[in-house]
Amino acid sequence: MAPFDELQLLWQSQRTRPAQVDPAALAGEFRRYGRRQDIVNSVKAVLLAGVLVNVVVTMRHRPPILFALLSILAAAVLALISEWRNQRAIGALDLSAPSVEFVRGAIARLQRQRNPFHTREFAVLFAAVCLGYNLMVLDRYDRWPLAERILGHVFSVLLPASIYVVGRLVRAGRWNSECRPLMLRLRSLLETLEEDRGR
Numbered sequence: 001m002a003p004f005d006e007l008q009l010l011w012q013s014q015r016t017r018p019a020q021v022d023p024a025a026l027a028g029e030f031r032r033y034g035r036r037q038d039i040v041n042s043v044k045a046v047l048l049a050g051v052l053v054n055v056v057v058t059m060r061h062r063p064p065i066l067f068a069l070l071s072i073l074a075a076a077v078l079a080l081i082s083e084w085r086n087q088r089a090i091g092a093l094d095l096s097a098p099s100v101e102f103v104r105g106a107i108a109r110l111q112r113q114r115n116p117f118h119t120r121e122f123a124v125l126f127a128a129v130c131l132g133y134n135l136m137v138l139d140r141y142d143r144w145p146l147a148e149r150i151l152g153h154v155f156s157v158l159l160p161a162s163i164y165v166v167g168r169l170v171r172a173g174r175w176n177s178e179c180r181p182l183m184l185r186l187r188s189l190l191e192t193l194e195e196d197r198g199r
Contacts, residue, residue, distance in 0.1 A: 037091060072132040103190045
């Protein structure tokens with residue numbers, strides 16, 4: 001084999017070192033992510049508070065419907081608090097001295113943000129929506145014919161399913177725009193740390 005061919009083979013067999021990631025810059029990106037999530041979740045909280053006031057004012061004379069809507073709102077607040085807490089923890093990650101295990105944990109946390117609907121809090125929310133709407137249908141039983149009752153119960157089951165489908169689509173879009181760049185940077189940092197560890 002000619003010396004040039006040997007050098008070319010050696011050059012092609014070497015692994016390229018991943019680009020260096022500045023932990024301080026990456027920490028800044030995580031803080032910006034946390035601030036964006038705070039803004040989004042603050043808007044959600046204000047909307048929930050507005051809906052709560054509206055429900056209490058307009059439905060105070062209809063206890064079954066008031067109870068159903070308050071149950072849905074309580075579950076929504078629980079899900080919002082849980083999601084906000086998880087997102088704030090991600091935004092506050094300290095990447096000043098990252099270790100391989102720490103970066104792997106951060107990647108796992110970001111990955112869980114892709115579909116948070118598999119948590120206990122969101123299961124409670126979907127069950128509350130289903131039960132709440134069924135309670136509202138039951139409140140109307142004396143005024144609705146059989147066909148409307150059946151349609152009401154079908155709607156109360158299909159509503160959480162449709163919320164789940166739309167929520168997953170919206171969440172996937174948000175994850176791709178907000179979390180994917182962070183995930184790529186973390187993976188690059190992980191490769192660098194693993195390579196440094198192997199030396």
